[in-house]
Amino acid sequence: MSSFAKPLKIALGLIVIAALIVVPMNFNRYGLFILSQWAVMAIAAMGLNLTLGYAGQVSLAQGAFVGIGAYAAAIMTTHGWPLPAAIVVAIGLSFAVGWVLGYPALRVQHHYLAFVTLAFSTLAFLVFRNESWLTGGIYGISNIPRPHIFGIATNKPLPFYYVCLGSLAIVSLAVWWLIRSPWGRAFMALRENPLRAQSLGVDTRRYTLMAFAIGSALGGVAGALYAPLTQYIDPVPFNLSLSLDLLMMVIVGGAGFFLGPFLGAMIAVLLPEWLRFTEGYYLMLYAIAVMGLLIWSPTGILGILDRHLAERRTKAASALRAVAKSRLETAQ
């Protein structure tokens, strides 16, 4: 990253943030809904990126945690609780369930772990659908209220978009801090070489469970925002395909890169919308685009950038070497 000067990176980041605040101001209702959905999915994908990208634990259950968060928020806010309280409960609940789901990861790895989490995802969906005394069953829960933040009502699309964006900012800062803390380094040690990590005194057992629990908790946060965003939830959006979509976002964006989930969520949420003009073909084109991208760069979008930067570094280094060599020769 040496070729990207630090002030330049900060300036670029500020421009993107300013654009995210200013540009949507004259968007219509649908545009704001899609953009809010992007922010919510980016939060969920960031959680999965912690579990998968940093700690190396495959999970096909992130969609279930979004569901747990969404149902917690929907049930509590329709019973008169404020949204922040619901978010806290959503975090606590998904953290606890995620912790328990982490136990299989202590026994099995890779594709086996993927299938345990896949089974969990289906079980969670069945509970959402069948326990109608709690979740409203297939009829779902409607009239989910949107919160008042600092006394300002967020019923209109624009204020609620800012709620989503603000939450995304808070989560991003927390994750940024986490991956730079000793915890983040322990997660990466777990991914790179669990045996070595253990021999160096990292409590791999605890960090594996933590990676699952924290990643799942972020899924819960996303769910708790999803419920007031759509104001109506039923079990269908939280089936296995949401978990698969979130996994796709992480891999397509670039697993293990901080900005990966933002780009991945952009591809998964916004690209189909941009392709809408092709009518019936839009999801087909989306699928072809994802396959093409992965064939081109299996490490995702940020993998391309990473490779490009590495190439430039090697070129710069070899140019320096060539200059030094020619100088040596002329000196002789």
Place this chain on the structure above:
Amino acid sequence: MSNLFDLLVAGLATGAIYALVAVGFTLLWQTSQTINFAQGEFVMLPAFLMLAAMHAGAPFWLAIILGILLSMLLLGLTFKMLLVDPMMRHGVLPLAIATMALAIGLKEAVKQFFSAEASPFPSIVPTGDIAILGHNVSLQSIGVLVLAILAVFGLTALLNRTSLGHQMQAAAQNPTVARIIGVPVERMILLTFLINAFLVALASLLITPIYLAKFTSGEVLGQAAFIAAIVGGFNQVRGAIAGGLLIGVLDNLAAAYVSTQYRAAVPMIFLIAVILFRPQGLLGRAEERTV
């Protein structure tokens, strides 16, 4: 008790189809570490290829042959060359994600170019009931069971009795050594992709008359095949067969005796239990842990 007997026969028949799909799934995993998330859609597509051939005026038998050949071309050769070959050396996960995208693409393509509605599909075995041991059993279940068992026996004979089969197994177990002793590993991998395409086309032919041809019909089937493959043993063909039959029976019994609402939960809980307590599968060998 007659109820139980009927459930067992029906369960074995669907289980035999799951087994076909699961065997193909494990073959791809063994030879090329491909976790094919589009395997269910691979079963959905050939039925539509056959229907398209019939709409073009081909008789049923010709449509079947065309459908099987086309699916070997598309789901075998093209799938391997365009998607698997470029991604194989980059690890399991990106390829698995690419097959998820492929599943979306196949579903949408069928919905767009064929129909979003369910279409009826002719059965290759006669319908009606026959009496076995004093029970009326549907001929279709028996026919499906017999054909699927024949296919599985044919495949095991190919793998275990012929030189070609031995070469395929060698290529799967240790590609490097296989290459040294002169096994054309690349060709063997291609062959497993063609066999998988043939198996899914056969499964499509057998299951579509029962559940109708619909673009979403692969979703449930793909999951059942995954579970069957893992429960039986991810690295064993005969494990996948046992897993398929077991899941088919379990699914049918769960629907009758547990609850229709939580029917799908029973195979899942079984799957979790197997992975946690016997991760190599009921019949599988333990895989060595790579450090």
